[in-house]
Amino acid sequence: MYVLLYTILAGLAILPLFLYLRNPYFTQDLRYTVTCVLLWLRINRIKRSKPFYSMLDCFLDKVKKHPNKQFIVFEKSSYTYRDVDKQSNKLARALSQHASVKEGDTVALFMGNQPMYVFIWLALAKLGCRAALLNYNIRSKSLLHCFTCCGTNVLLAASELRGAVEEVLPTLREQSVSVFVLGEEEEEKCVTEGVNTLSSSRIQQASDQPLDPQLRSKVTLKSPALYIYTSGTTGLPKAAVITHEKLYMASSMQAISGVASDDVIYIYLPLYHSAGFIMGLTGAIERGSTVVLRRKFSASNFWDDCRKHKVTVIQYIGEIMRYLCNSPKKDNDRHHKVRLALGNGLRADTWSEFLQRFGDIRVCECYGATEGHVGFINYIGKVGAIGKEHFFHKVAKFKGYDTEREEPVKDSRGFCIKVPKGETGLLVAKITAQAPFSGYANNQEQTDRKKLRDVFVKGDLYFNSGDLLRIDHEGFVYFMDRIGDTFRWKGENVATTEVTEHLIMVECIEEANVYGVKVPGHEGRVGMAAIKLKGDMEFDSKATLEHVKTSLPSYARPRFIRIQNSLAVTGTFKHMKVKLVEEGFNPSMMQDRLYYLEDSKGYIPMTQEMFHSISDGKIHL
Numbered sequence: 001m002y003v004l005l006y007t008i009l010a011g012l013a014i015l016p017l018f019l020y021l022r023n024p025y026f027t028q029d030l031r032y033t034v035t036c037v038l039l040w041l042r043i044n045r046i047k048r049s050k051p052f053y054s055m056l057d058c059f060l061d062k063v064k065k066h067p068n069k070q071f072i073v074f075e076k077s078s079y080t081y082r083d084v085d086k087q088s089n090k091l092a093r094a095l096s097q098h099a100s101v102k103e104g105d106t107v108a109l110f111m112g113n114q115p116m117y118v119f120i121w122l123a124l125a126k127l128g129c130r131a132a133l134l135n136y137n138i139r140s141k142s143l144l145h146c147f148t149c150c151g152t153n154v155l156l157a158a159s160e161l162r163g164a165v166e167e168v169l170p171t172l173r174e175q176s177v178s179v180f181v182l183g184e185e186e187e188e189k190c191v192t193e194g195v196n197t198l199s200s201s202r203i204q205q206a207s208d209q210p211l212d213p214q215l216r217s218k219v220t221l222k223s224p225a226l227y228i229y230t231s232g233t234t235g236l237p238k239a240a241v242i243t244h245e246k247l248y249m250a251s252s253m254q255a256i257s258g259v260a261s262d263d264v265i266y267i268y269l270p271l272y273h274s275a276g277f278i279m280g281l282t283g284a285i286e287r288g289s290t291v292v293l294r295r296k297f298s299a300s301n302f303w304d305d306c307r308k309h310k311v312t313v314i315q316y317i318g319e320i321m322r323y324l325c326n327s328p329k330k331d332n333d334r335h336h337k338v339r340l341a342l343g344n345g346l347r348a349d350t351w352s353e354f355l356q357r358f359g360d361i362r363v364c365e366c367y368g369a370t371e372g373h374v375g376f377i378n379y380i381g382k383v384g385a386i387g388k389e390h391f392f393h394k395v396a397k398f399k400g401y402d403t404e405r406e407e408p409v410k411d412s413r414g415f416c417i418k419v420p421k422g423e424t425g426l427l428v429a430k431i432t433a434q435a436p437f438s439g440y441a442n443n444q445e446q447t448d449r450k451k452l453r454d455v456f457v458k459g460d461l462y463f464n465s466g467d468l469l470r471i472d473h474e475g476f477v478y479f480m481d482r483i484g485d486t487f488r489w490k491g492e493n494v495a496t497t498e499v500t501e502h503l504i505m506v507e508c509i510e511e512a513n514v515y516g517v518k519v520p521g522h523e524g525r526v527g528m529a530a531i532k533l534k535g536d537m538e539f540d541s542k543a544t545l546e547h548v549k550t551s552l553p554s555y556a557r558p559r560f561i562r563i564q565n566s567l568a569v570t571g572t573f574k575h576m577k578v579k580l581v582e583e584g585f586n587p588s589m590m591q592d593r594l595y596y597l598e599d600s601k602g603y604i605p606m607t608q609e610m611f612h613s614i615s616d617g618k619i620h621l
Helices: 002-022 026-048 055-065 081-098 115-126 140-149 159-167 169-174 185-189 200-205 244-250 253-257 274-287 302-308 320-326 348-358 444-449 496-503 541-551 578-583 608-615
Strands: 070-074 077-080 106-110 130-133 154-157 178-183 195-199 224-229 239-243 264-267 290-293 313-317 340-344 362-367 397-399 424-430 451-453 461-471 476-482 487-489 492-494 509-517 526-533 560-563 593-598 602-605
Touching (some): 055 115, 070 115, 081 200, 115 130, 239 274, 244 274, 253 274, 253 362, 313 320, 444 451
Parallel strands (some): 106 154, 130 224, 178 195, 313 340, 526 560
Antiparallel strands (some): 397 424, 509 526
16 A cells, blocks of 8 residues: 555656656646636636626726725826726716716727826716727828717817817718817817817816716626727728627736736827727736826837836837837846836847847737737747647637638638648637627628638637737747738748848848739739838848848749838837838839849839839730
8 A cells, every 4th residue: 555655656746747848838837727717717707796897896996905006107197096086087977967978878089198098988987888999190081980880979089189070070060979179278269160178177176976886787798898999001990899898808918927916017009009908008907006108109218217117017019129129229228127028019039139138028928809809828938929829728720721712721521621730820719609709890791701600610600810820839829920911922822921020131121011012914912012221221232132032932022122211000010001002013103212123133223114014014023
């Protein structure tokens, strides 16, 4: 019996070593799994609670727990959790009295980052309203489209955006949208018919006492809490429906990443986007931490802000980290308290450079889409990966995708083909009652386009992420490209992400935006790149040619290069491609310098005569 006992004990003693040898990330996998299980239990307990527990309730609990704790630090002002609660109570009453806002209304917020943004959102939540978070950079047609698609009843705009509102005012009045501009008393005298001023004095005159929860009694877990718009890189923005259930679940990203209540998070990303609002703001509320809010990103002030406010957690998205790495080096680059960077879209080369320059900061790269219900977190910190799949956490299926036909690759039975590890495939996620896909507001066509039916078995339903990913043999997940960004040329798929990464390795090129353009008489799209040069450097056509020839196959080399002073990006630093694709490679459509890759001469200046020769088929690509 003792022999058996000793054998069992010995087996238990070497079990960790055995598991480590099989999986060197076992400890991190286990820790992450325990965190997810505890979070899942908490969320399910919240789902079963009656009345349901919303993000607003979470905020009110934090007010009770630490009323005097700093919640928002903005420029020279600071607000405690109690301050924000009282300000939102005042605003809720002012909106109810002066704007007739009531439960079930959709209210659009058209303003930049400022504490008032947070006050208004909480006020609307207390009244049982939905908030549509508008991109303050959009104008005219796009602005009207955003109002229409989510059925806005009321528009609240910052005073500096009055001009943009007045441009579309006739249509807003036709749609019976009540328009209010936030301002001071003197602005009430600057009357424009159809535009009302909600002055600070009216707000401050209102009571700051708690509101009756019955004002939001009809709101449920499945009710829309927010409408957050897609960035519109490929067309007009779409309003993704964020239910109260999804808002609470998505706000748990900080908890999973290891953010604690004593952390200070720096938010400069726009609050109209899911990264700034959900990963940043409501994630901080869920943790009960402090937010340092900035109007917009500034590379020159970034680290000074972090030092001044003792920031411990930063967010990033898109090109932000590269902007920081390209800023002038300073002796105090490593003098800060930042321990965690949370975000997405960080390229491997920039990742390594960032850590080398700014110190031992844990980078937690994430993957997800505003409208989607699938995501990954790189909790290991593997450079270049967007997440990790492991034995407890297999949330996605992968399958082949034909980019030429824009449809899934299917087998003889008509079902999709699962892609083995090591190969690139389209990420899809099963849609179920437990994992719903809410889609886009008042846009059934676009919602249906994101759904795939009969994927692996008859009758199943999956969400189409539109993203091409790869899982390596250790389970790490890598982003390869977006389907819309991948184009086909000479019978081959060209991944814009890969071409971009190679172009920015050329000494003179600081930034690149790669896309495909149509050429008369040719199938598919030929590669083209808009680039921004470094500093005062000139375009080095010879070095560019040598690099693309040694690093890219012939079909992937950009045949046209367009040099711009700056590359157009969205509010979340994603490259805009639509206008570039429309303008194509016609020199008469642009003022920028344009170069053409001539097989025997390399990159040479593009002329109108050359354009006509290519279009007429005299020059064959």
